[in-house]
Each structure stands twice: as structure tokens, then as C-alpha cells.
Amino acid sequence: MRQSQSLTSRIQLFLLTGLLVLGVGCTSLAPITEFADISAQSAAYTGLVTQYVQFPERQKRFQPSSQHARLEQMSRERAAHKERLLLRQALIEEYMDALGQLAADEPVKYDKEIDALGKAVAHNKFAGEKDAGAFGSVSKILFRAVADGWRRRKLRELIGESNSPFQEVVGALKRIVDQGFAGDTENEEIAIRNYYQPIILSAKDKAGIAALEEWRDARLAEVRVWRHAITDYSEVLSKIASGHQKLYDKRDDLDNIDLLQQMSRYTKDLRKLFNTLKNL
Amino acid sequence: MKLTSEEAFELSRHFRELSVELGNVRFSKWKELSPAQRRTMEDAEWSLLNASSDMITSAVGIVLDETETSFRTLQGSTNKAKRALQTLKTVRRVINVATAAVGLAAAIISRDPGAIAKNAKGLFDAATEDDT
Numbered sequence A: 001m002r003q004s005q006s007l008t009s010r011i012q013l014f015l016l017t018g019l020l021v022l023g024v025g026c027t028s029l030a031p032i033t034e035f036a037d038i039s040a041q042s043a044a045y046t047g048l049v050t051q052y053v054q055f056p057e058r059q060k061r062f063q064p065s066s067q068h069a070r071l072e073q074m075s076r077e078r079a080a081h082k083e084r085l086l087l088r089q090a091l092i093e094e095y096m097d098a099l100g101q102l103a104a105d106e107p108v109k110y111d112k113e114i115d116a117l118g119k120a121v122a123h124n125k126f127a128g129e130k131d132a133g134a135f136g137s138v139s140k141i142l143f144r145a146v147a148d149g150w151r152r153r154k155l156r157e158l159i160g161e162s163n164s165p166f167q168e169v170v171g172a173l174k175r176i177v178d179q180g181f182a183g184d185t186e187n188e189e190i191a192i193r194n195y196y197q198p199i200i201l202s203a204k205d206k207a208g209i210a211a212l213e214e215w216r217d218a219r220l221a222e223v224r225v226w227r228h229a230i231t232d233y234s235e236v237l238s239k240i241a242s243g244h245q246k247l248y249d250k251r252d253d254l255d256n257i258d259l260l261q262q263m264s265r266y267t268k269d270l271r272k273l274f275n276t277l278k279n280l
Numbered sequence B: 001m002k003l004t005s006e007e008a009f010e011l012s013r014h015f016r017e018l019s020v021e022l023g024n025v026r027f028s029k030w031k032e033l034s035p036a037q038r039r040t041m042e043d044a045e046w047s048l049l050n051a052s053s054d055m056i057t058s059a060v061g062i063v064l065d066e067t068e069t070s071f072r073t074l075q076g077s078t079n080k081a082k083r084a085l086q087t088l089k090t091v092r093r094v095i096n097v098a099t100a101a102v103g104l105a106a107a108i109i110s111r112d113p114g115a116i117a118k119n120a121k122g123l124f125d126a127a128t129e130d131d132t
Helices: A002-022 A030-043 A047-059 A065-103 A111-123 A129-202 A206-249 A257-279 B005-028 B035-066 B068-110 B113-128
Strands: none
Touching (some): A030 A065, A030 A257, A047 A065, A047 A206, A047 B035, A065 A129, A065 B035, A065 B068, A129 A206, A129 B005, A129 B035, A129 B068, A206 A257, B005 B035, B035 B068
């Protein structure tokens, strides 16, 4: 009885010391996980890469056959970019996913295994039932504390060493979106005008002209939707880059309440943009 | 001399502007131009527009090349993070091994050959189980 009490006291002392050493009681990093999750989902939007690759083929509808060989060559060059562009998007998605999992409160739970260990200890008479129960409870808390501390260190390291290449990769994708994909939409609008305008100018029938103008406007409206997606996706990339920069700036203080609130705001903005992109 | 991505994007814009200006002239002077003149101008417009699109294609390729090193570095960091997550899962196996080892230790202390064999197998299974 006395021995059992002594063991329980030792366990309690062990628990207290362990908790103090490990500094248990960290704030939840859920806002970082949520930011990472929505960033991963939004970055994965591949619709614009498809538009970029299909652009030369679509142009054939508007351009004279004398230009088709050139467009086919462009098509081949863009097809070669497709995988590289998708890999960039996939990498941003994977990276944010890993970051989110490292920030998650309990990416892996050990409770079941620790209970089994406690039972094995009791079953094999290495401790009484009561002590085995205490052992289990202590172990769960300590294990969680150790795992949390280790995880946060890894998270800090990840953010610290990745920020520079991350900003470059996201920044490069944003330049491609802002200047390349957006440039395509401008060229598409010009092609639509060049195609319809001469027919309209040469037409005599008023009803025919009205119908042609309607067709032209419908085509231009399609381009506007595409342009909207470009603006939204560019904004997504800006938010992801800016959010990551904030994490980097505060990487030694990830529990910081201001930082977590900022992350929640980024998440809200990204969710709104993601929902718009999904519906385009 | 190789173009930078910025220069390629800039050229793309210039070619586009030229194409648009030429188009504006063709449409504003539509009635004054002969069909042959219109055709010549139109061909030039398409050529300039495609030059603009070609420059976009080149610029995208250059941006991808320019940032290949950062892409590889980030890939390395992501793989490292994935390994860290895997380590967290491996901890589960370590606990299972400890549980099996407790049983084996008890069997050895009790000198029960049947229980030793059974627990040794349990320990082996726990140590070799899949992490996932």
C-alpha cells in the first residue's frame, strides 16, 4: 500500500517535472492549419493552365489558315510547359498541406497505443491497476507534450528554411498569371475583334449585323470570365505569399495572438476567393 | 543574347499594341482601303498578335527556368516536412514495440518457454508492422 502510494507520488512528481520541462500549455495553432489548408486547396486550381495550353488551338477559330502552322508550333511549346506549371501548383499545394499538418494540434494520436502499454504493464504485474492507470494518463500528457514540442520545432524550421524559395516559386507563378495568362486574354479579345469587325463592316443586313454583334459580345463575355479567374487566382497567390511571410516573420513566436488573428483573416479572404474560383 | 522573362513580357506588350494600332487604322479607314490593302494589313496584324503570344510562351518558359533552383529547394523542404510527419507516425510503432517488449520481459522473468515464444513473435510483429 505504502509502496503503491510512493509510486503514485513519484509518477505525479514525474508528471509535474515533465510538464514544466516541456512547457506544456501551448496555444492551439488551428488558424495556421486552416490557413494552410485553404491555401493548399486554392493553389491547386488548374483551370488557368488549361486555358493557357489551349489558347493557340482556340485562336485557330479566328485566324486565317496561313497562321495555323505557327499556332500549332505554339501549341506544342505550351504543351511542354503544362506539366512544369502543374508541378509548381502541386508543390505549393503539397508544401502547404505538410505545413498545415505540422501545425495541427494532433496530427497523430497515441492514446490507444499508450492505453495498451499501460494494460501490458498491469497485466504483467510490473505495476498495480491503479498505478498502471496513472502511468497511462501521465504518459499520454507527456507524449503529447513531447510530440507537440517536436512538431513546433519542425514547423519553425520548415517555415524558416522554406520562405525564400517559397516566395520565389509563388512570385514566379504570380508573374506568369499576371503577365502571361492575362496577356493571353488581351490577345484573345483582339482576335475576336479582328475576326468579327470586318464581317460586320462588310455586312448589309441589319439583322445579320445584330446577330454578329451578339456572337462577338458572347465571346468577349467568355474572356471576361476567364480574366476574372486570373484576377482571383493572382489574389490567391498574393495572400498565400503574404501569409507565409507573416509566419516567417513571427516563426519564433507562432503562438502570437496577433499573428493567429491575421492568419484567420487570410483564411477568410482565401475561402471567399476559392469559392468564386470554384464557381467560375 | 538571351532575353530575360521581363524583357519577353515587355516585347509581348509592344507587339500587342502594334497589332491593335494597325487594326484601329484598318477599321477606321475601312472604306478608303482596297481589299488588297486590307488583306495586307490584316496579315500583319495577325503576325504581330502571334508574335505577342509567342513572346508570352517564351516568357513563361524563361520564368520556369529562372526559378528552377528555388523550385528544387522547396521540393526538398517539402519532402523533409513529409518525413517529419512520417516520424510522428513511427512513434506509434515504437509504443507498440514497447508494449510487446513488456510482455516478453514478463515471460522471460517467469521462465515460461511457451509464453516467451508467443511474446517474441508479438514483439517481432510490432517491430515490423507497417507505419501507415
